[in-house]
Structures are given as C-alpha cells and as structure tokens.
Amino acid sequence: MPGDTLIEVRDLTKRYGGVVALAGMNLTVERGTVHAVVGENGAGKSTLMKILAGAVRPDGGTVRIAGQAVTLDSPNEARKHGIGIVYQELSLFPERSVLANLFVNREPASFGIVSTRAMEAESRDLLARLGLHVDVRAPVGRLTIGERQLVELARVLLEEPQLIILDEPNSALNERETQRLFAVLRALRARGHTMLYVSHRLEEVFAISDRVTITRNGRDVLTRDRQDLTIPEVIEGMIGTQHEALFPPPLPRAAGHDEERIDIRGLVGGPLKGIDLTARSGEVVGLAGLEGSGVGALLSILFGTLRARTGTVTFPDRKGLPRNPTAAARRGVCLVPADRRRNGLMLEKSILFNISQVFVGARTGGSWLFRNGPAYQRAQRQIDNLKIKARSPWTLANQLSGGNQQKVVIGKWLEIGPKVFLLDDPTRGVDVGAKREIYGLIRRMSADGGIVLFSSTELPELVGLCDRIVVFYQGRIAGELSNVDDHTLLHVINTGEVPAQATLLRETTP
C-alpha cells in the first residue's frame, strides 16, 4: 500500500549535554513495510527509536501517526499510539517465567488473582506462530539467547502494535538464530505488520528490509527502496567520505625499534579454551568474535584483571602475565576499555586530572608530589597531540563529546609510553571524524614500535584497519584472516568456519 503513511517524523532534535544526538532527523514509514534505519554508532538511530518509544523526549520536531501530530512523552503514551519496541539489550526478568514476562504489568486477573490459564490461552497462538516451543512456566533465564529474543518480541506483539521497532534485535544472536528471527519477521510482514529495523549490519538490512534510511551525525542523509541501493552506496552514505580515506595506510616503521612480540601459548581461562597467538610490533592485530567468544576475556587476562588457568604468555619484557592492572600499567601494558565513561574516566574531574591517571596513579618512583604545573603540561601536550577539542585542561571530562573523551583515555596512556596496546572497541559511540583520528593514532602506536591488539564489533573497521584479523569462536581461534571482505568475516564470526576461498586468500598473501 504505497502512499499510506503510518508514521512521519520531521526535524527531530535532541541534545544530551554538549552532545548532539539528533540534528533534524526525518523519517517516513509506509504501512506494511519493513523500514531499515542504518547508521554508524552515534548517528542518532537509537535516540530516534527511543523517542518513538516514548523513552526519551525530543528537544524539537514533530511526530505524526497516521497524519495526527502526537506527543510521545512516556512509554505508555507510545504504547497507546500502537508503537511497540524490542530493545537492543534484553529487558526480561530472568528469574520469572516466560508467561510472567509476556504479561508483565498487565496480567489478566480476576478479583486480583493472576490467571496463568488465561495467560497461556492468550499467548499460545502467538508463540506457535513465532516457532517458540518452550515451557512457558520455566524461568526465562533457562532459555537460549535466541529464544529470549523471541519472548521479547512476543511480549511486544501481544500488545498488537501498529508499528514494531526492532533495535538491533540480533546483536546477541548466532547465525541460525538470526535466520529464524528473520523468518518470523518476514511472516509478520506478510500479515501486514509495519516494522522499523535498526542495525549497522548491512547484510541483514539488505536481507530483510523494503526501504532504507541512512543516518549520519543526527540527520537522515538518504531514504530509498532497498533494490535501488548497493552496500557500497550505503557505506558511503553512513560514513560520508570515501571508504579508503577513513582508514589511514600503515605508516613507515619508525627507526630505532627492534621487533618486539607478545607470545601466547595454550592460554586457558574464562571462556578461552586454548589460544595460541603471536603479535608483533608494527602490525595491528584485529580481534573479532561474538559476545562471549573470548575476545574480551583475552584482553582481560593480558591486562591482569582476569586469571588464566593454564598457558604461557611472554611479554616484550620477557616476563609473564601481569598479576593485576597496576603491574600491567607499570610494565607498559595499557587497556583502552569499551565503556570509557565507566571504566576509563573520572567524569567529574578535569582533563588535567584524567590525563594524570596512570602517570601519577600507577607509576612508581618520581616525585611524591602531585603538582598542577607538570600535570597541566601533560594535559596540554595530549590536547595538542590528539587534537582534543576542549577549552582548557581544566575542562571537565563530562563536558567533552564521546570522541574527545576517548582521546583523553588514550592520552592518559600515551603519557607513560606503553609497549602493548590493548584496545577494546575503542571507537564505540564515537563520531566518524574522531574515528578517523583514532585510526590514525592506532597506526602511529604501531609504527612507533607498539604491539597493538584491536578488538571491535564493527566489521568495516576491522577489515579496513587491521593487518590481520583473528576470529574467536566459542573460546577458540576459528581462523586468522587478512584481506577479507565484511561478508566473509561476518560468516566466520557467526559460524566459526573459515570458507575455503578465505583460507586461500590468506595463503596467497604471505
């Protein structure tokens, strides 16, 4: 039914403190379509969805549903207007039963007594349609992630919404679970449901959607039918510049550095079941894998926050694993965490204070004083070096944008001249401009003789930046790839199987 507009968003704006999340976002969704919204992290797609779900209030702009202007100032209000959202992070109660989760807050009851039978009757058809054959009285915590995602979807569907928003619904699913979810979504579309599908995984977007809106920096840049688009076009739209320019080429190795290496042999610990890996200075080694595949655990073990059970690791200083982060920091091993606000920064403190974290906090020796003079110079040096946009070193970390915050985290480590860089998704939630600068920095780290292990959830940056990519699958290394395309990489990450031609590629490029 083209031309039958269900929802129309005009000029939506939203700021969080100094960070602009939406800067005039437009979106028109036709009834009965699957409409994908794509964009990099920080492009504003999640904020847009939260506004439609009534979880966030916009600063400006209008939302019309079936031609009527509406104010969605609470999740209940959004629900009343027929908008249901399946969140990115599962929002179920793991200890409660499937039924209790499906009917949370609106349990069918007579005389105040909840009727399990009524709940079962009401949900049976739907669960069958979704192909969810589980014990509905069992706690949700016993289901697989894929099944939980379907429970979440079922909960939304029970409210019979006009519009279903799916915010990266498969970020935790494996390939098979994803295929099953897609089959369900296609069935829903066939029944006339309208869906908004948010993702940054383009293959999936192309597999499921009818129409695509590309977002960038809080705006919509392009909306078109899926069949009139190609993946490179979408990537270009998302990034806004040439693909190649985003990733700086390897820099010539700086003179005066011997090759250093970190050797990992038979490492077992956490989810890891025996890892052999060598990383050398001068290369950027990518680490890829699903949540729980062991990438995070490897970085934690190397930094001393997680114990290894067995296995040996030899660092450039010929010593083994650090006992704790303090030992790691003193030996020049640094970790740039994914969640910088929680794990990287003291938000209420100044840049000056934050840049001194490792230099003053962890190092032994040196003066027992903490003097503002040298601290100011350290901060100013990193502000200049990393092009941190801030009024002065006294600016609070809170007042910086995501990209600049991440640069402060990197800067605090650069002050001690680390030898080993463990980068855990360092560009998460960072705008594209800052991303490019961070890629440049990573290249510089490696050219200056650093050993760089770079983990990421974004395939293009793994492919674009890394000299080789080590893919983790269920605690083991599934394969080591170089010169792969996003598609092959995605396949290996999700299945743990390296396709024949990818192995070939690795062998033909020594």
Next chain:
Amino acid sequence: MTDTGSAPAEPQTPVRRGFRVPEEIGVIVALLLMILVIGIARPRFLNPINLLTILGHTTFQGMLAIGMVYLLAIREIDLSVGWIFNFSAVFTGLLMVAGVDPWVAAFLGVAFGAALGLFNGILAVGLRLPAIIVTLGTYSMFQGLSLVVNGGRAVVPPDQTTSFFTVVSTKVFGIVPVAALVFVALAIVMHFVLHRTKFGYRVQAVGSNPEAAELAGISNNTIRLQTLVLMGAICGLSGAMYIGFRGAIDPQEGADFVLVVVAAVIIGGTPLSGGYGTVIGAVIGMLIIQVISSGLIFFGIDATWSTFVTGAVIVIAVVLDQLVKWQRNRALSRAGDG
C-alpha cells in the same frame, strides 16, 4: 608556579586557571556570619579567649574529621573512629601507668590507633566489604576491649608534671592551646596532602571512579587500606593528645564522636558521593557545630537544644549543596546549547 625545569626554552604556559572562588568560601562565610550574629547579641562571645576555647573544644573531634574527609573522598565511612580514639587513649594512659615514658607511650598510642585502623582495613579489603559494615562490628569490639582493659574506670596517668603533660596542655601566649595548634597544623598538612601529593591524587581518583582507577593501575585495595590506617593513626594521635590535655580518659569518652565528625565533614562540603574532599571545610564545619552549641549557651538556651540545631544545620547544608549541584548541572546543559 610554572614548572618548566625540564624544558626551560618552552613558552610559559598559564598554569593557574582563572580566578576561582574556593569551594570553602560558603562555609567560611556561614561561620563568620554566625559568630557575628551571636557577637552582636552577646558581645562577650567575641572575647578571643572564648573563641580560642571553642577552637580548643573542637580539637579532638576535629582531628578525626580530618581523617574522615579522606574516607568520604573514597566513598567510605569509618564508624569506629570514636572507639579507636578512646581505646588508643586508654592504651596510652595504661602504658603511662605502667611506667613507660609519656612521650614514648604517646607515640605507641598513635601506632596502636594505626594498628586498629589496619585491622579495619584488612577486614574491609580482605572481605571486599564496605568499611561502614566492617566498622559497625569493630565499633563494638574496640569499645568492649577498651572497657575490659580500663575496668570501666577512668584511666589517670600518674605524675602529670612531666614534660609531655605540660607541653600538650600549655597555652601559647597564655591563650592558644598547643593542642589546637597541632590540630590546625595537621589540618593544613592534610589539606596539602589531599590536593598536592600522589597519595591524595590516588584517593580522589579512587573516589571519583573506582573502576576506572583500578584499570588505570591505581589499586583500590591499597588506597582503601592506607586510608583506613591513616584514619586509625589520626584517632591514635587525637587520643594520645587527649590524655596529655585532660590528664585522664573517661570510659565513655568518644562514644558520640562519629556522628559529629561525619556531620562536620558534610557541612564542610565533602560530598558523600566521593571523589573530592575538603579538609579545611571539615575544620570549618567542626567549628560551626561548636559555635552553635556555645552560642546557645550564651543565649541561655538549654544545651539539649544544641543537638537539634546541629542536626538542622546538617540538613540545611545538604539542601544547599544539592541546590548548588542542580544549578550547576542546569548551567552545564545550557552551556551545551551554545
């Protein structure tokens, strides 16, 4: 103030931020206003001897407040401070009774306080419990042990004509108690330590964001342990000086210290959320509490009211602090619009 020792050729960088009103200005103004108001109504209040007596009265609890600033700065509270104070004083007094040289006994009293703090610290770090839980238990342990060793009676060291007692209870120029001078000196030193040393930096870092601090190589455990030992040592110092000042330690002395001490720290402007602390503020907070109770006496109001008024001041201080914070946050989000 610029430190360009390593690179003298570099252009001078402005090290100081533009003029910034010190955080403590609010409580200082509040204290002065109170003194002024009471002084106008009852001019006798302004007699320097009276004011210095007030300072003298705050000394022993005030020293505890200095240590408590560090604990609040790392998001901890030590409930046992009053009994570490008492136990250390009893310990010092009993050593003197046993014939130990008073100076040596006082020194051992400080070490004893530090040891009790270490006990708190080991429990808190070892069991990964907040200090408030651990010290809830050690509060009674220290109290009980102190009562056991003093037999429920005041400990009175013999021969109080020795140099220790005369020095500690002396008044410089006849009016300024030495104990108060030690208190003020300790406050200045500890303020400097919090803001200008590595240890102070680490305390603030751990309090600001424990996880980020840990991942930057700042061991939370080490800092928590050190801070609790520091707290114990300060309690020990306060207790040892108390013996020298008063010449005796009552079995119940210190029982009601902890709430006053925490109140003084909060009135002074140290947030419970950690990451920042002001020793100067805590001292002013202590003085405010003392001025209130002395002022009530000057007005002839029953002393039992002072507890209520102190509580009201805490509530007002917290309300003001919260209002300032909201104001600042609003200003921040407005600044984002620019």
